Amino acid sequence: MATKSNLHQKNKHKKGYNFTALCEAYPLLKDFVFVNSYNTETIDFANPKAVKAINTALLYKYYNIQFWDFPDDNLCPPIPGRVDYIHYLNDLLKSSGIANNINVLDIGVGANCIYPLLGNAEYNWSFVGTDIDKKSLDRAEKIIKKNGLSEVIKLKQQKDAAQIFQGILNEDDKFSATICNPPFYKSQEDAMLANARKLEGLGKQFNEARNFSGKQQELWYKGGEKAFLHTYLYESSIFKTQCFWYTTLVSKKENAESMLPSLKKLGATEIKTIPMHQGNKVTRIVAWTFLSKEEQVKW
Secondary structure, eight states, X not given: OOOOOSOOTTOTTTTOOOHHHHHHHOGGGGGGOEEOTTSOEEOOTTOHHHHHHHHHHHHHHHSOOOOOOOOTTSOOOOHHHHHHHHHHXXXXXXXXXXXXXXXXEEETOXXXXXXXXXXXXXXXXXXXXXXXXXXXXXXXXXXXXXXXXXXXXXXXXXXXXXXXXXXXXXXXXXXXXXXXXXXXXXXXXXXXXXHHHHHHHTTOOTTTOOOOOOOHHHHBOTTHHHHHHHHXXXXXXXXXXXXXXXXXXXXXXXHHHHHHHHHHHHTXXXXXXXXXXXXXXXXXXXXXXXXXXXXXXXX
């Protein structure tokens, strides 16, 4: 079994991958499994088809997903890391006394629809997923329908790429939380350079393998992660009472730190930074609310 350390205590993948069980659940994975020089079963994580196969197998085996498919040029999310976000968000909601009828707004749901699938499977949450790309939403809708989840996962197109919550949230909308995995890079060039470094870390030359998937809105945004995040938090302040917890992943520590004074200026009543350790990678969730203590109690 491959080792996955530092994941959330509720994460089903904390002890690594059982390839025998995964191949039984999704036989197509067998073509990509081999025994490495340490006599351990693994896959080539620089091969995008192998990565997609193992993540599909995880969904089939552990999350009761029977269909999960999308074009190869869309982002293929690593399930252990994505479900970690779900578990930490659940901890946050529980600590705030929110335990029932949880509904979550997923900003940038993507063609893979991963957070709604995992959040519903693990905690029976309902979701609204938004995206600016109609084709991605169509793919996500197919996944939702084929898994019989149309009653609990709804989709909504954001028609203005410059907006995040405006045009999506109405005055009478109420969400327990938002969830977001923002674009990290300033441009396609930045994304490609980062991918080259990743492949080098995996012992591959850039022209040997191309573990690079993801469309523009999934990977890069003008001004990069920091610009996206500041638009996200500014717009959240326009809808102070529509959502209990606004949350987002933040890859860079300095970007998380830059959010704090802005959020205080915008009137956030509580701000939390939740670290997540996934193997050698350290990321974090930043969460904030504009609700007063009285409003939180009434929620």
